[in-house]
Amino acid sequence: MTPARATVTLTVNGVARTLDVEPRETLLDVLRERLDLTGAKRACDRGECGACAVLVDGRPINACHVLALQVRGREVVTIEALAGRPEFQPILAAFIHHDAGQCGFCTPGFALAAHALLQRHPAASDALIRWELVGHICRCNAYDGLAAAVAAARDARKPS
Amino acid sequence: MTAPADVSALSVVGTPVARRELAEKVTGRTRYTADLHRPGMLHGRVLRSPHPHARIVRVDASAALRLPGVHAVLTPEDAPQQPIDRDLRALEPLVRFAGEEVALVAAESEAQAEDALRAIEVVYEPLPAVLDPEAALAPGAPEVHPGGNLVGGKPLVVQRGDVAAGFAQAARIFEGTFRTQAHAPVAMETRAALAEWEGDRLTLWKTSRAVHASDRPLLARGLGIPAERIRVICTAMGGGFGNKDETRLGVLTALLARKAGRPVRVEYSRREEVLGGRNRQATVNRLRIGVRVDGTPVAIEQRSVMDAGAYISSGINVNRRTGQGALYLYTCPNARYEGHAVYTNRPAGGSFRGLGAPLGHFAVEVLADEIAAALGIDPLDYRLRHHVTAAGQPGTRVTAPDALLPDEPVEGGVPFSSNALRACLLVGAERIGWHRRRPDGAEPGERVRGLGVAMGTYKGGAGREAEAELHIAESGRVALHLGLTDVGQGSATVLAQIAAEALTLPAERIETVMADTARTPPGHVTAGSTTTFSTGEAVRRAALAAAEQLRRRAAEMLGVAAARLEAGRLISEDGRRSLALEEVAAGLGAELVTRWRWNAGSSTHIVNSFAAHFAEVEVDRRNGHIRVLRYVAAQDSGRIVNPRLAAGQVSGAVLQFLGIALREELFLDPRSGVTLNPSFLEHKSTAIVDFPAVEVLFLGEPDPVGPYGAKALGEPPVVPVFAAIANAVANAAGVRLHEVPFTPQRVLAALKAQGRLVP
Ligand code: FES
Ligand code: FES
Numbered sequence: 001m002t003p004a005r006a007t008v009t010l011t012v013n014g015v016a017r018t019l020d021v022e023p024r025e026t027l028l029d030v031l032r033e034r035l036d037l038t039g040a041k042r043a044c045d046r047g048e049c050g051a052c053a054v055l056v057d058g059r060p061i062n063a064c065h066v067l068a069l070q071v072r073g074r075e076v077v078t079i080e081a082l083a084g085r086p087e088f089q090p091i092l093a094a095f096i097h098h099d100a101g102q103c104g105f106c107t108p109g110f111a112l113a114a115h116a117l118l119q120r121h122p123a124a125s126d127a128l129i130r131w132e133l134v135g136h137i138c139r140c141n142a143y144d145g146l147a148a149a150v151a152a153a154r155d156a157r158k159p160s
Numbered sequence: 161m162t163a164p165a166d167v168s169a170l171s172v173v174g175t176p177v178a179r180r181e182l183a184e185k186v187t188g189r190t191r192y193t194a195d196l197h198r199p200g201m202l203h204g205r206v207l208r209s210p211h212p213h214a215r216i217v218r219v220d221a222s223a224a225l226r227l228p229g230v231h232a233v234l235t236p237e238d239a240p241q242q243p244i245d246r247d248l249r250a251l252e253p254l255v256r257f258a259g260e261e262v263a264l265v266a267a268e269s270e271a272q273a274e275d276a277l278r279a280i281e282v283v284y285e286p287l288p289a290v291l292d293p294e295a296a297l298a299p300g301a302p303e304v305h306p307g308g309n310l311v312g313g314k315p316l317v318v319q320r321g322d323v324a325a326g327f328a329q330a331a332r333i334f335e336g337t338f339r340t341q342a343h344a345p346v347a348m349e350t351r352a353a354l355a356e357w358e359g360d361r362l363t364l365w366k367t368s369r370a371v372h373a374s375d376r377p378l379l380a381r382g383l384g385i386p387a388e389r390i391r392v393i394c395t396a397m398g399g400g401f402g403n404k405d406e407t408r409l410g411v412l413t414a415l416l417a418r419k420a421g422r423p424v425r426v427e428y429s430r431r432e433e434v435l436g437g438r439n440r441q442a443t444v445n446r447l448r449i450g451v452r453v454d455g456t457p458v459a460i461e462q463r464s465v466m467d468a469g470a471y472i473s474s475g476i477n478v479n480r481r482t483g484q485g486a487l488y489l490y491t492c493p494n495a496r497y498e499g500h501a502v503y504t505n506r507p508a509g510g511s512f513r514g515l516g517a518p519l520g521h522f523a524v525e526v527l528a529d530e531i532a533a534a535l536g537i538d539p540l541d542y543r544l545r546h547h548v549t550a551a552g553q554p555g556t557r558v559t560a561p562d563a564l565l566p567d568e569p570v571e572g573g574v575p576f577s578s579n580a581l582r583a584c585l586l587v588g589a590e591r592i593g594w595h596r597r598r599p600d601g602a603e604p605g606e607r608v609r610g611l612g613v614a615m616g617t618y619k620g621g622a623g624r625e626a627e628a629e630l631h632i633a634e635s636g637r638v639a640l641h642l643g644l645t646d647v648g649q650g651s652a653t654v655l656a657q658i659a660a661e662a663l664t665l666p667a668e669r670i671e672t673v674m675a676d677t678a679r680t681p682p683g684h685v686t687a688g689s690t691t692t693f694s695t696g697e698a699v700r701r702a703a704l705a706a707a708e709q710l711r712r713r714a715a716e717m718l719g720v721a722a723a724r725l726e727a728g729r730l731i732s733e734d735g736r737r738s739l740a741l742e743e744v745a746a747g748l749g750a751e752l753v754t755r756w757r758w759n760a761g762s763s764t765h766i767v768n769s770f771a772a773h774f775a776e777v778e779v780d781r782r783n784g785h786i787r788v789l790r791y792v793a794a795q796d797s798g799r800i801v802n803p804r805l806a807a808g809q810v811s812g813a814v815l816q817f818l819g820i821a822l823r824e825e826l827f828l829d830p831r832s833g834v835t836l837n838p839s840f841l842e843h844k845s846t847a848i849v850d851f852p853a854v855e856v857l858f859l860g861e862p863d864p865v866g867p868y869g870a871k872a873l874g875e876p877p878v879v880p881v882f883a884a885i886a887n888a889v890a891n892a893a894g895v896r897l898h899e900v901p902f903t904p905q906r907v908l909a910a911l912k913a914q915g916r917l918v919p
Contacts, residue, residue, distance in 0.1 A: 032195070038191065039188020095182065101185050103348065103398045
């Protein structure tokens with residue numbers, strides 16, 4: 001038996017892509033194995049940890065939890081592209097200054113989520129920052145550094 | 161003791177240098193093992209046993225091999241049968257736990273490999289399984305390995321003085337049974353390996369904390385080829401916590417790639433990581449402490465039974481370290497530890513942060529509170545009176561006079577190189593506001609608050625043969641080559657700081673090359689919080705040796721008698737002429753390589769790190785829920801090489817163990833032996849909203865033995881956490897908790913049993 005195939009067209013980091021995939025392939029499979037974009041990590045493959053977060057039409061989602069077929073025609077941005085944007089630089093600087101990653105495996109997911117949350121809530125309170133990041137797991141438990149970094153990025157971005 | 165380093169004017173050590181490669185990590189550019197691809201690479205998947213104990217009668221892979229994309233299947237018949245570890249073979253026609261490796265498939269995609277797993281037919285002959293260590297020790301119990309279920313055939317016994325005589329002098333004897341449950345370390349990155357053969361030479365990329373000390377010898381044994389033909393690389397590690405190696409993964413991936421004739425990558429799923437990784441063993445600790453009328457301990461005795469699971473791996477060390485609190489935390493002439501490691505048909509245990517120390521300290525520090533309460537002494541005062549001091553334990557030294565002292569001290573008569581336990585207690589108490597503490601269970605109402613304290617001691621990082629190599633190229637490029645892995649704790653940053661300090665350079669000038677058997681000198685395993693202390697000293701010496709050679713060459717080049725090195729320049733004695741380090745490097749005529757190997761430790765002093773932790777909790781007496789309100793961790797790790805990284809490491813350690821204290825537990829179905837919750841969600845991983853920010857305090861003086869005064873830091877902060885919480889709960893609600901994790905069910909049961917429930 002040969003598995004069924006499907007064609008998916010989508011935009012990844014500004015580049016239009018047409019891919020021949022198996023229907024069961026997730027967006028994460030496609031990014032990591034076909035496009036060699038490995039900034040989104042696979043840590044659970046079932047939507048429990050946020051390590052695979054990417055932006056789809058500007059909103060953060062867990063790439064392991066959607067099929068490639070479900071993002072046909074959508075615009076996907078991964079951490080590799082987000083990293084180059086000017087509005088991301090205060091986040092990067094704050095992550096380094098507050099040592100918001102230890103082993104770093106969860107960190108791209110957190111950084112992408114931090115970006116999305118500050119887009120949505122530029123003046124998020126410290127408590128809201130933590131609640132917005134609740135879907136992300138860090139097993140190094142670098143949570144204090146992460147919370148401090150996102151708060152610092154918020155303060156750096158808002159012209160107080 | 162070696163002469164104290166001149167630490168009067170440090171410019172790089174002690175400063176908050178940014179973590180190495182953090183920008184690459186944040187932006188997703190760091191390549192971990194599972195992020196690597198090789199041309200022609202196949203994906204490997206593992207078939208796992210559904211039975212906790214069974215003989216494999218037959219494996220039929222013919223249908224699987226006919227599926228599209230499938231290139232090879234590896235079964236026990238293909239695997240060499242010589243042991244790769246003390247009780248482990250690559251694949252055996254016998255499985256000892258549910259989830260154990262049975263066969264592997266290599267296919268063009270992971271999905272195809274998964275399909276093929278389902279097409280493999282295995283005929284099992286189930287055998288009686290034993291899932292409980294007490295049952296495993298009973299006569300006639302099914303044997304997990306030939307020779308009986310007590311690992312090594314006898315318990316580990318370590319002692320000082322004479323406990324029987326000590327108990328005979330005791331006015332009162334306190335005792336208790338304390339349990340800690342199995343849980344999974346769950347590093348964020350799952351285990352992965354990528355094997356590529358070129359003729360009879362193997363390159364293996366792997367999640368590893370010991371490419372030299374563990375993977376390469378294990379592969380050589382498993383594959384039957386000389387170690388020289390094997391290169392092992394760990395590009396980056398997504399968390400280790402003392403875990404991550406010890407499995408067959410490397411050998412199996414290499415065998416599969418050899419059979420498939422193509423490179424193969426195997427990446428564990430989260431479920432496999434829990435089943436096929438190495439978990440924290442459950443323990444039962446029976447503790448007795450005999451005290452004089454005033455509470456002075458005169459005898460301490462602990463008996464531990466550890467469920468090792470189906471394979472022992474590092475369990476011997478875990479068992480040993482479980483006795484550390486009883487043997488050494490309180491000044492007491494008579495102490496005895498008896499540790500039993502027992503095989504069962506559960507997923508294998510292994511090493512995890514702190515080894516057994518947090519498990520044993522839980523018993524010691526909770527019973528110490530019970531003693532204090534019974535005698536009407538404030539628990540902080542009790543500790544201030546009886547904690548082990550810089551003098552060490554009473555008694556006579558047993559270790560030969562010139563031998564290095566053991567890093568897990570037992571004997572008396574040997575002082576510590578440094579011990580700031582008292583300062584940790586006093587300053588930590590001040591910070592949390594210990595004066596606010598009320599008598600146990602004094603607060604009325606449904607939600608009650610309380611304060612708790614617990615201490616910890618842990619080896620300071622000695623006991624490893626460490627090696628470092630420093631390269632200064634003619635271009636002036638300075639690179640530190642180290643065999644060990646930065647598992648995520650920041651050792652690359654800290655060790656580069658140490659080299660930079662010795663060379664008077666900024667830390668960024670030092671490149672680090674690590675965890676590659678082809679490019680680095682042998683390195684010890686990244687374990688036991690030994691890196692900064694052991695390898696740090698090797699780095700310091702290698703860098704000082706390089707500095708010496710640069711000074712000599714500079715003097716020649718300048719035509720002066722001697723030159724000194726300052727801020728990266730070599731300066732003539734009169735200060736009138738100088739050369740940049742690069743100019744001198746260019747003048748060396750060849751790359752300068754200095755190496756240092758040393759066996760870390762002291763023959764006159766025990767090197768230990770210390771901690772005192774304070775917790776404030778709120779207990780809901782209606783539902784058994786514990787909320788942590790504040791947590792203060794006071795650590796004595798000597799000089800802190802990098803305060804920024806150190807604070808994060810302590811806070812991360814505490815948060816990790818708060819999660820384990822309150823929630824994390826692996827459940828096994830007692831009938832089928834199947835693990836029920838191998839996932840983040842069901843294993844209840846800590847999230848960012850669960851606990852308050854940890855208040856971290858660093859106390860103590862630079863240690864006279866450690867490099868620039870540093871001592872171990874990675875594990876010591878996990879040691880007191882369970883007891884700090886249990887003691888705070890006792891203060892709040894008036895109930896004693898003797899079993900970790902402190903789930904609402906267990907707290908409720910304790911409230912009910914001890915008559916403190918609010919209906
Ligand atoms: S890998 Fe996607 S949420 Fe965990
Ligand atoms: S930094 Fe290691 S998992 Fe978050």
